[in-house]
Amino acid sequence: MKKFFLKFIGCLGILIAFLAISQVVMPSIAYAGDDPCLHGMRVVGDKSIYLSHMGLFNSNCHDYQALFEVGFTGANNPEDKYLIAQNGDPEKNEFTLRPKNNFVLSELGSGKNTSFKADIFEGQYERLPDQPPKPLISDVNVNIKRVIHFRAFNPNAKISPTLEYLLFGNSQEQYVAHKIIAPNDFDQILAAKNLIPLTDNELNKALTMVFPNRPTPNESEMFRLSLKSNDPQNPAIQINGKGNQKLAIGVEYFKETRDYKKTS
Numbered sequence: 001m002k003k004f005f006l007k008f009i010g011c012l013g014i015l016i017a018f019l020a021i022s023q024v025v026m027p028s029i030a031y032a033g034d035d036p037c038l039h040g041m042r043v044v045g046d047k048s049i050y051l052s053h054m055g056l057f058n059s060n061c062h063d064y065q066a067l068f069e070v071g072f073t074g075a076n077n078p079e080d081k082y083l084i085a086q087n088g089d090p091e092k093n094e095f096t097l098r099p100k101n102n103f104v105l106s107e108l109g110s111g112k113n114t115s116f117k118a119d120i121f122e123g124q125y126e127r128l129p130d131q132p133p134k135p136l137i138s139d140v141n142v143n144i145k146r147v148i149h150f151r152a153f154n155p156n157a158k159i160s161p162t163l164e165y166l167l168f169g170n171s172q173e174q175y176v177a178h179k180i181i182a183p184n185d186f187d188q189i190l191a192a193k194n195l196i197p198l199t200d201n202e203l204n205k206a207l208t209m210v211f212p213n214r215p216t217p218n219e220s221e222m223f224r225l226s227l228k229s230n231d232p233q234n235p236a237i238q239i240n241g242k243g244n245q246k247l248a249i250g251v252e253y254f255k256e257t258r259d260y261k262k263t264s
Helices: 002-025 078-086 105-110 219-224
Strands: 041-044 049-053 064-073 095-099 115-122 137-152 162-169 174-178 187-192 207-215 236-239 242-246 249-256
Touching: 041 078, 041 249, 049 078, 064 078, 064 105, 078 095, 078 115, 078 137, 095 137, 105 137, 137 162
Parallel strands: none
Antiparallel strands: 041 049, 041 095, 049 064, 064 137, 095 115, 115 137, 162 174, 162 207, 174 187, 187 249, 207 236, 236 242
């Protein structure tokens, strides 16, 4: 029995030593399947600044839905310049961000990487008439303040039986992003007119918002029942499966369908 115990202790010591070494010399499993890529993002927010990753299904780089709160630093007050532009014309409120270099997206999600440099554009930079497009703001330092939502797409997932969005923001401003599940799907962010009574701590991560009166048995119903800017219905919502509230919907920042279609 004593020999067995000593042998067990010896094996345990070897295992601990191996794990300690592996943290230094071996890459994290979380990043093993990811490649460094150029991760375009949409920029939203009227007071704080949020990024929404421009995802793609069936991609070893872009098959994530990700939301971040960020700050902009650099020459000529880039944060103020963006906020002034965003609050200037509600009909021209789609802004996108193109990083200056490739990086591994999951390293932003884990906190291993907390900053990168980028240019900011009015409109979707890949679809502007002038190519290459002229940035609204160049060489911005993008600093991650908070990872709000980070989720890899599940290739076997099915659409939700009822309409689902993600609620994010803080106690002073709130936004809703459509929860992207499976092709054919869409990405969309709108502002919430009425603030849901939640604390900043409760909103530290995005909360799942279900619309129980909007069943989505198929894709066509999901698109038909999707949220509309200034929807007069103020639909009923449940947050994380609880509550019986209504949501007043404000301005729409974007609705992207092209990048989430089924591919052959």
